[in-house]
Amino acid sequence: MFNSLKFKVILFGFIFTFFSSFGQSYFLGLFNSSIRDTLSITHGQFGTIYASATLCSSLLLIWVGKKIDDVNIFKFAFFVIVLLSFACFFFSKISSVLLLFIAIFLMRFSGQGLMSHTASTTISRYFTKTRGKALSISWFGLSSAEFIMPVLMVYLLTIISWQNLWVIFSIIVLIFLPIVSFSLIKNLNLNSRESQDENIKDEEIKQWKRIEVIKDYRFYIISLNMLAMPWIFTGFAVFQSFVQTSKGWGPYTIAQSFMSYSIFSVLTLFLSGYLIDKFTSRKLLIFMNIPLLLSAIALFFFDTPIIAFIFLGLVGISNGFANILGSSTWAELYGVKYIGSIKALTTALMVFATAFGTALYGFLIDIGFTIEEIVAVSGSYISISLILLFSIRKKLNPIYI
16 A cells, blocks of 8 residues: 555654654643642643643744745754754753743644644645545554553653653654654655655645635634644643542543553544545544544543543544544645645644643633533533534535636
8 A cells, every 4th residue: 555655754754743742731741740749839820831831832833833835854854853852851850830831832832733743744745645544544653652651651750750751751852763754754855745646636626825724714613623622632631630539530540541542542543544535534524523522421420430441432532533634634625735834823723722721621620610510611612613513514625726
């Protein structure tokens, strides 16, 4: 199915999405308690700092992420690697609220933002006919990390200080990722595609510029649905200790249940890759957040520890769809010529949504909301965005020229 160059591009995407974990909320949330204990701050204060830093990173991402349309992909990737390594090292030096803000800003910008943006943009631009399968394999990198990292980090934190762990992360990034990038994408350029015969259909699609996209009402309705997973799951991930305490679960329950999340994410990734190539992203979009809605209902009504596995399993299904649809949908609707610019905007919105989710969850926790009441707010948002998407489902087609 994939020749040598295709395999290299996919492997590059896989590795970059894996290492984007260092800036992902589920990973940073694992250090929430350690950081709050070090700085003596509350859930709400941590959430406000996290959200503010994330918001700033999303605004910068709109400008920096656009540059991937203008420079050699290897050079752009190398810049991201150096920045991520520095961010990890800086994170180990947190000793005040100000340094926490800067550290989270750097991690969110370089890790969740630029690492995932570089991977998904490269895959979306290069692949056409098999874009769904390529993206599914690429995003398997993040799912693999989500399966391995939570339990591994919980264990490592018992034998290594959290500060020293981040120094180790910095060294690994700086040594390993440049070698990977040089080996896999050194000769890849902005015009590299699967093949001309497979790309004919893409060339007939109108190539939308970002300024045109933001004038298209469909963009906002789709985005409402795309952003449900980032803000809801981020709130859960960052404040997982609050959820765990509220539900009366053991200290390892959520860390272990992330395996359920990862397994279902992976299964859905591969299934959705096949379905996208067969039916298109536009037709699958309406189904993306239905499991997420069911997960909210499950968490609202039940308290037993097994619900953690069911909840995160359902979230994993929506996540598997969202990871691929979040890249392929924009390429299908708006073409790939300016996909870096468009993806910079949508990635920034996604990062902004995570800031919103963190701030909202932290605020609601501090004013006394129970986890059930927070879940009710989340479920209402999902329902409204689904209704809006359903109303325009027949209008989700590209413009051909």
